[in-house]
Amino acid sequence: MKVVGGRRVFSVEEVSARLASMFEGLRSFWVEAEVQDLRPSRSQVRFTLRGGDAIDASMNGIVYERLAHKPADGTLVQAYGRMEFWRARGQVSMRVERLELVGEGLLRAQVDELRGRLAAEGLLDPARKRRPPLLPRRIGLVTSAEGAARQDVLTNVWARLPEADVVVVAVPVQGDEAPRLIARALRHLDAVPEVDVIVVARGGGSLEDLMAFNGEPVCRAVAAASTPVVSAVGHERDVTLCDLVADVRVSSPTAAAAAVAPSREAVETHLADAAHAVARGLLRARAGAEEALRGRSGALARALRGRGELARDRAERLAARLAPALRRSGAAAAGRAERAEALLGALSPRRTLARGYAIVRDGGDGRVLADAAAVAPGRELEIELRDGRVTATAGRRPQ
Amino acid sequence: MSAGEGPAEAPLTFEEALRRLDEVVVRLEGGDVGLEEAVALFEQGQAYLAACRERLAAAQRRIEELTAEDLPAAPGEPPPGEPEPPF
Numbered sequence: 262m263k264v265v266g267g268r269r270v271f272s273v274e275e276v277s278a279r280l281a282s283m284f285e286g287l288r289s290f291w292v293e294a295e296v297q298d299l300r301p302s303r304s305q306v307r308f309t310l311r312g313g314d315a316i317d318a319s320m321n322g323i324v325y326e327r328l329a330h331k332p333a334d335g336t337l338v339q340a341y342g343r344m345e346f347w348r349a350r351g352q353v354s355m356r357v358e359r360l361e362l363v364g365e366g367l368l369r370a371q372v373d374e375l376r377g378r379l380a381a382e383g384l385l386d387p388a389r390k391r392r393p394p395l396l397p398r399r400i401g402l403v404t405s406a407e408g409a410a411r412q413d414v415l416t417n418v419w420a421r422l423p424e425a426d427v428v429v430v431a432v433p434v435q436g437d438e439a440p441r442l443i444a445r446a447l448r449h450l451d452a453v454p455e456v457d458v459i460v461v462a463r464g465g466g467s468l469e470d471l472m473a474f475n476g477e478p479v480c481r482a483v484a485a486a487s488t489p490v491v492s493a494v495g496h497e498r499d500v501t502l503c504d505l506v507a508d509v510r511v512s513s514p515t516a517a518a519a520a521v522a523p524s525r526e527a528v529e530t531h532l533a534d535a536a537h538a539v540a541r542g543l544l545r546a547r548a549g550a551e552e553a554l555r556g557r558s559g560a561l562a563r564a565l566r567g568r569g570e571l572a573r574d575r576a577e578r579l580a581a582r583l584a585p586a587l588r589r590s591g592a593a594a595a596g597r598a599e600r601a602e603a604l605l606g607a608l609s610p611r612r613t614l615a616r617g618y619a620i621v622r623d624g625g626d627g628r629v630l631a632d633a634a635a636v637a638p639g640r641e642l643e644i645e646l647r648d649g650r651v652t653a654t655a656g657r658r659p660q
Numbered sequence: 661m662s663a664g665e666g667p668a669e670a671p672l673t674f675e676e677a678l679r680r681l682d683e684v685v686v687r688l689e690g691g692d693v694g695l696e697e698a699v700a701l702f703e704q705g706q707a708y709l710a711a712c713r714e715r716l717a718a719a720q721r722r723i724e725e726l727t728a729e730d731l732p733a734a735p736g737e738p739p740p741g742e743p744e745p746p747f
Contacts, residue, residue, distance in 0.1 A: 396674035396715060406727070415723070424719035432728040442728035449731045525716075531678075532712055535685050539705035542688025546698030 277348040289343040293363065296332040310340060310355065318355040330362045330370035337364045368468050372475045376502055384484045390508045393489040393521055397457035399426045400521050401450030403443060406431035410462040410514060417518030422525050428456060434463045439473035444482035451486040458489050458521045461503060462514065465496035474503035483507050493517035620645040624652060633658055674715035681708035
């Protein structure tokens with residue numbers, strides 16, 4: 262300092278030293294703010310902490326690199342540190358020692374971190390995913406006692422399969438107890454021998470609401486289950502880690518029901534169709550065998566005749582022995598086919614008839630008519646409908 | 661052949677019976693099947709159909725309601741009152 266004409270004049274160094282000393286006594290503190298204008302560098306990471314106003318801030322590059330969850334521009338954080346005066350620049354800046362994400366940013370970072378670990382263990386691998394059985398003996402359902410999800414899933418399951426047998430375990434789906442109890446419910450259902458598939462259901466919600474399904478206890482319990490797990494958590498846009506670990510991910514109670522229960526109607530129709538296909542196959546094979554038998558006895562007779570007059574007596578004796586044998590073996594197979602045909606009659610195709618189809622039989626011998634070519638005009642027909650039979654006469658085939 | 665002594669040794673699941681039934685149908689519909697084989701396939705088909713129907717008939721609408729709180733805790737599970745953080 263110098264005194265010039267009664268005026269005290271300081272050097273810049275003296276001013277900045279004075280300012281620096283004023284900042285020296287300040288304590289460290291926590292501040293909550295949004296990170297902006299993040300400029301990472303190896304030695305010193307600089308950024309702005311913005312609320313209504315803004316504070317310039319910096320952090321040691323090595324400390325920053327070791328952060329569990331790094332912020333991005335716009336992330337809400339809590340920063341711990343103290344204010345400093347940078348003499349070289351004449352700037353006030355916060356020297357940040359600890360930096361933690363808060364709010365949704367923290368949740369997202371935690372989800373990302375766990376997703377990375379689960380993926381590294383192969384728990385998100387599509388090859389791990391198992392298909393639920395077509396007809397589970399019992400269906401496990403883990404859901405809130407009060408939520409709409411519970412009733413929606415039950416209603417839809419029973420609409421498809423009225424006989425469905427469901428074990429429901431009520432759990433809290435959010436809050437501190439949720440992860441532990443959902444995991445416990447999963448383990449319980451996994452241990453029930455008849456439970457062949459487990460549905461975890463919850464309606465949509467905020468990231469915070471869905472956090473139980475993004476947490477390690479639930480993800481681990483889903484991954485450890487030997488029973489296939491269907492995750493029906495949240496809406497289409499809310500993908501949780503539980504969805505990723507589960508064998509099947511659906512985004513509505515209707516889809517959950519379709520994933521765990523077959524439609525009774527569709528199964529019945531399929532079985533009726535299969536029964537008819539099996540019987541048709543047998544009848545076709547019988548017709549083919551009869552054709553072949555006729556052809557072969559004719560060929561045998563011709564061959565024996567070809568041996569000439571000398572062999573004639575022997576051939577006739579042989580033919581006389583062979584023909585009944587051939588007839589017997591053919592008759593045995595044909596007899597089994599007859600029994601099969603009788604069984605076909607017993608296989609009630611009522612389901613098919615109820616859907617508006619009809620069975621047309623020959624009015625004379627009662628054979629089921631499947632081919633238009635086999636029906637001559639004027640042939641008496643018997644038509645079986647859902648509730649009885651009517652007779653009819655065949656007209657000409659339309660050209 | 662009755663449904664009880666089906667072509668398979670162990671009791672089939674509905675799904676397995678249905679899959680085998682569908683295989684029988686495919687083979688029979690393939691055409692090129694002799695009568696003996698067709699009869700055998702038919703009988704297998706009958707047994708699988710019976711198995712499917714039996715499983716369907718065994719299903720009974722039922723609901724059992726439990727509360728997770730009342731279920732026994734797993735060995736490694738922290739005691740209640742100590743909220744487990746999600747991470």
